[in-house]
Amino acid sequence: MDKMLHEIADIRAKAESANARANKLEIEIKSLESYSNFRDQNIITLKDQIAKLDIKYEDLYNVLTSKAEWHNEHKDDVEESVHMINGLESAIQSMNEKYIACKAKLDELTHQSVKL
Numbered sequence: 001m002d003k004m005l006h007e008i009a010d011i012r013a014k015a016e017s018a019n020a021r022a023n024k025l026e027i028e029i030k031s032l033e034s035y036s037n038f039r040d041q042n043i044i045t046l047k048d049q050i051a052k053l054d055i056k057y058e059d060l061y062n063v064l065t066s067k068a069e070w071h072n073e074h075k076d077d078v079e080e081s082v083h084m085i086n087g088l089e090s091a092i093q094s095m096n097e098k099y100i101a102c103k104a105k106l107d108e109l110t111h112q113s114v115k116l
Contacts, residue, residue, distance in 0.1 A: 071078075
């Protein structure tokens with residue numbers, strides 16, 4: 001009888017040990033499931049961010065393409081405008097030089113008339 005009680009106690013100890021290991025494994029499984037869900041959520045978030053970046057890249061590409069097309073369409077107009085501006089700057093410079101010369105001549109004549 002003692003032998004049977006001893007065997008029953010031994011079986012109970014093994015069952016408790018197995019139950020403890022099962023509980024520990026269940027905790028690990030829940031932890032892994034939680035990690036897996038977290039990882040899946042991160043993957044979804046990254047996919048969303050990549051999709052947004054693709055849209056932004058496409059928008060930027062469209063803007064740059066549009067600006068390049070505008071530049072190509074208006075290149076001749078811009079070059080003509082630059083040429084006209086350069087011509088106007090030269091004319092203004094020439095007029096300034098003539099003004100300075102006229103002012104100097106006026107000052108000279110004024111000085112001579114004061115002497116007379």
